[in-house]
Amino acid sequence: MSGNSFGKAFVVTTFGESHGAALGGVVDGCPPGLELTEADLQGDLDRRKPGQSRHTTQRRESDRVEILSGVFEGRTTGTPIGLLIRNEDQRSKDYSEIATRYRPGHADYSYDQKYGVRDYRGGGRSSARETAMRVAAGAIAKKYLAERCGILIRGHLAQLGPIRPQGFDWDLVETNPFFWPCAQTLADLETYMDALRKEGDSIGAAVTVVASGVPTGLGEPIFDRLDADIAHALMSINAVKGVEIGAGFASVEQKGTQHRDEMTPEGFLSNNAGGVLGGISSGQDILARIALKPTSSIRLPGRSIDSAGAAAEVITTGRHDPCVGIRATPIAEAMLAMVLMDHLLRHRGQNAEVSPPTGAIPATVKG
Amino acid sequence: MSGNSFGKAFVVTTFGESHGAALGGVVDGCPPGLELTEADLQGDLDRRKPGQSRHTTQRRESDRVEILSGVFEGRTTGTPIGLLIRNEDQRSKDYSEIATRYRPGHADYSYDQKYGVRDYRGGGRSSARETAMRVAAGAIAKKYLAERCGILIRGHLAQLGPIRPQGFDWDLVETNPFFWPCAQTLADLETYMDALRKEGDSIGAAVTVVASGVPTGLGEPIFDRLDADIAHALMSINAVKGVEIGAGFASVEQKGTQHRDEMTPEGFLSNNAGGVLGGISSGQDILARIALKPTSSIRLPGRSIDSAGAAAEVITTGRHDPCVGIRATPIAEAMLAMVLMDHLLRHRGQNAEVSPPTGAIPATVKG
């Protein structure tokens, strides 16, 4: 029932199956007056799209987006923005066997249980292909947040299987197909992925996404706390199995004196909170990290059942990412952008007249 | 802006501050005909309430709930159920210093930034006291799910600081004030907490919550995936900094052959998915684990600022839990119950006529 819209003030609705005619989206609630063209969206779409290195799926899609409404003479009008991306490179014959078999670890079984029917080609609506539209919609939010509010959102691959970065440099992230921030270990990733492809297996990953320059006051306690909505948004991405904010699961073993971020007039002294206090942004960087499971689309056979309930062995052919985490960074950025945009408008609507007792203190991040 | 309601079909709305007159709630969308009395809710409220052992806050509240509407001759009518819990043991003088100071790690600062004003007594709306109403509302969902659908929801403390369970027995969970499932290590918890209270510090924790007997088909892809809504619900609980489903963050280092839960006609062979596949319940146990940060309400001084922006030292007096994770189990159960109830009704609304191609396979949990 209507789970295909996200947000309450800045509402993003999407439609489209992996092998259907097109992916589409509607962004409702974007403030008017923002300069917007397809080129503004294409950048992030190009970061996400398949087939850009040997480490990702070889499906070739241009992911060329078309803006169908909501923009006039180069600026948003405040009316809903319709977006369209035509699918080009569907190879549906790769999926004919999946029509009656359930790939273990995939949504095939659960979709049939829920709806009684599914578009099995390429995983239908459950395919990560639909995230292209999220990235397009999120790019609108990113642009507004950056230009009007000075909020910068960026992410990077934080871990690939057992490999962690040894050093960290934001400038490296956009220079390699992994969104990896460490020069030292880049070759390790490539070696690892080449071996993995030979094996025919897949691996999990972690992605970190950061928003800086966030004003204080965003978040709607108690159920729509900012971190709760961030968790919702990030967990809604295919393959995500965990979300943490700030110190996250490390908080379990921290003492209060360790964890709490002390404040001074010059700024915070740490950021274990990850930028959210009591569900409301504190002005510090928002730090979120997600865990992505290894894809189940692998050519190594697995035990499963078919749609009659009989035992079956399943091999997934077709073109797939051996590590979905590799292309997840732009998707995580897009979702975080949607959440912040939605909360900015919600906060503005209720609290436009508020004068806090004192100014916001600067954000000082220490680890 | 309206962040105090949760759910779309089974909608829970709450109100109330820690030191205000009362906590209240409205449950809208409960099916009619369910037997319901205050006693059905009081059980879970009693599990959550403060002052039941030396290890939690010594504030004494009976948390006695009153049902004001929506029930007639002992059964729900389908109309909204109004709930009320009067506050009894507010000691507001404990908080007079906090009126103008911001406790580090607390929501004081962010609430003032957002609203320009706050009810500082006991933390106002940001206090965990409001979770009492979530537990009352969640108890209605738990009852319906158990009686009408055979869905059982239960949780336990999974880790307290560095201490993990050595064995596991569900039957132990309700016999100690920690909701701890391991006899061997129970004394360790008590020793640890006694020392902590002497120190004046606090500690983090992890809580696991499980739903069994869940039918297939719950969840509304793509944004309201079942796991996304679970993450939203659990992250909305005070002090939660991370949520994971099934294998969670361990998935990062898993291979696809390891992680995927193979299927046979006799059932699943593992449950790394944690009961959710493609955002839809698979019939397996739903397994979620949350990380709770150590409370910032400690008597050890911390650096902070006051509401004029000047440096200040802050000591939190008053009565507080040194480990909020200890009382979090019933709250996590309540939130999971709300999510499942909401999704049950949403799924039923759209897909009541669906006949899946084959019956659901049994759930077989292996680690």
Place this chain on the structure above:
Amino acid sequence: MSGNSFGKAFVVTTFGESHGAALGGVVDGCPPGLELTEADLQGDLDRRKPGQSRHTTQRRESDRVEILSGVFEGRTTGTPIGLLIRNEDQRSKDYSEIATRYRPGHADYSYDQKYGVRDYRGGGRSSARETAMRVAAGAIAKKYLAERCGILIRGHLAQLGPIRPQGFDWDLVETNPFFWPCAQTLADLETYMDALRKEGDSIGAAVTVVASGVPTGLGEPIFDRLDADIAHALMSINAVKGVEIGAGFASVEQKGTQHRDEMTPEGFLSNNAGGVLGGISSGQDILARIALKPTSSIRLPGRSIDSAGAAAEVITTGRHDPCVGIRATPIAEAMLAMVLMDHLLRHRGQNAEVSPPTGAIPATVKG
């Protein structure tokens, strides 16, 4: 399913049955900093309450409202405001016959069809008693709109059965129990109602509600046009069978040259639009008129069926308004206030940075 909340930014949720323990409400999204006490709400509640003249139901309720949360030191905090009104004068024995019979023209039959069960006492949730809570919640909106925006909302009885006003004076409206604006015909109303009570029958009515000082720009096309939300809000009031805006049904026979409100730099030359153009407020007075049916709660017998489906004759005893339109004015004002408040916050959230090309022209009402 969750039909007991109204609004998206300023959300009002209510609960409570006519003969239940209490009526309650939650107002979520009210901006912080507004001065608010029970006295601010009691005024409108006193205008609505029963038993104030011989022309309305003789049920005696003080309708004394209690604010349970969301207000601190006399000002709203931005957190949800909980409201409570205890029922005092339930005479449930009056209704024992209705337990198994369906009063024709009432909701008894349709509630049993929908829910399978109903609280029959006093009509349960379907009773107009629940409008007391709408009036309390609406009073918060009215206060904010008046004090912060200079928006004045007021209504009056526009027609009672065949009787129409001959003159019009706003100042008369609050001086008689009918909210009637015409001195000449006041005695006619009293004569008519006295005769009606003797007959044991009831009569319909029309109520007009006006908002002046409304800024331009409120309304969210295309589905949440301001007039569409006003129609929703007013039609949701018990007994309402029709809603019209501006010229309303008279527009059917108007030519375009007649209907269109011409504009000059000094203001509009007419207001057939009723203050809404293209679903967005134009700055002119918002004019809405509702038709209320005659109540079915009359002591004259009617043919009906009982809950076993057999023929039955039904006489409604108990205390009822012979003309529900008499007390409807404060309810209509409250609903219009809720709509305008909701739209003010929604508009502000999206369009705070907008600079219209030219200033709003004054409103000039001519008939």
Place this chain on the structure above:
Amino acid sequence: MSGNSFGKAFVVTTFGESHGAALGGVVDGCPPGLELTEADLQGDLDRRKPGQSRHTTQRRESDRVEILSGVFEGRTTGTPIGLLIRNEDQRSKDYSEIATRYRPGHADYSYDQKYGVRDYRGGGRSSARETAMRVAAGAIAKKYLAERCGILIRGHLAQLGPIRPQGFDWDLVETNPFFWPCAQTLADLETYMDALRKEGDSIGAAVTVVASGVPTGLGEPIFDRLDADIAHALMSINAVKGVEIGAGFASVEQKGTQHRDEMTPEGFLSNNAGGVLGGISSGQDILARIALKPTSSIRLPGRSIDSAGAAAEVITTGRHDPCVGIRATPIAEAMLAMVLMDHLLRHRGQNAEVSPPTGAIPATVKG
């Protein structure tokens, strides 16, 4: 803020401006398994489209709809259905004067006030052109309701200016371009409209829409009463100034003994309620009637202002309907279908297990 979606369980979102690239829509929540092709939608689109007689606008659009997702092998999948209609016959030069002038009675002024900018060509988003997408989406609901529930929805022109039908025959409605049900007076309509076009003026109208075979129990009191949602839906149609249900405004002068619909085991004896009792469907025909104002797009000059606030005379050139009521019937049917579909799923979600005390009595309509 997000006013472009309608419904809570069956959610319709639309986008698109009159002279933009395309109109689009998303239907989220349609049950799976319904046979659906473009042809099923094209029928109603063809009933609505412009240029089919000399009495409507001469803009030529094929309104050919494309289904982009949510349908597989001819049946709905339960995933969101994306719809697209490309605009073909935009004559934007007709509107160059309107870029800086406000047509009196149009939304030009209010859109500029709200958004600071507008796509003026053809009225942009405020144009009735967007109703094409509502008709396409509504056709999906109509099909489901008819095939799965036996609910029939149909409408007709009820009044054109001063002309009322003298007789009534549903079979005539689809045989003339007016949706007029009376053979006797058909020539009067044509004569009237021919004269009107010579004058250059426009006229109002009334349209009636009826749903029969509606089950009992639809509607979500108290705010989402079925009639309240119907009023919302119908008032959201361009040019609508009034909505009434059943006896509507005639109820004002009715006595209770007259208005109430008595019940017998054989059925109701009248239908002044218009099929809705206490906000819930009673099983009787749902009868709604709307008033449409005369369009302000006429070539007779009117006084207005320009976007600098200076006085201006405005003549609307271009191609326009002299009576928008003529093409409104399919739009009103579509909106009523959306409301019923949404409420069917909402009711089913909460009350699937309900067994009413007695069966629904038949509907007997008398005037």
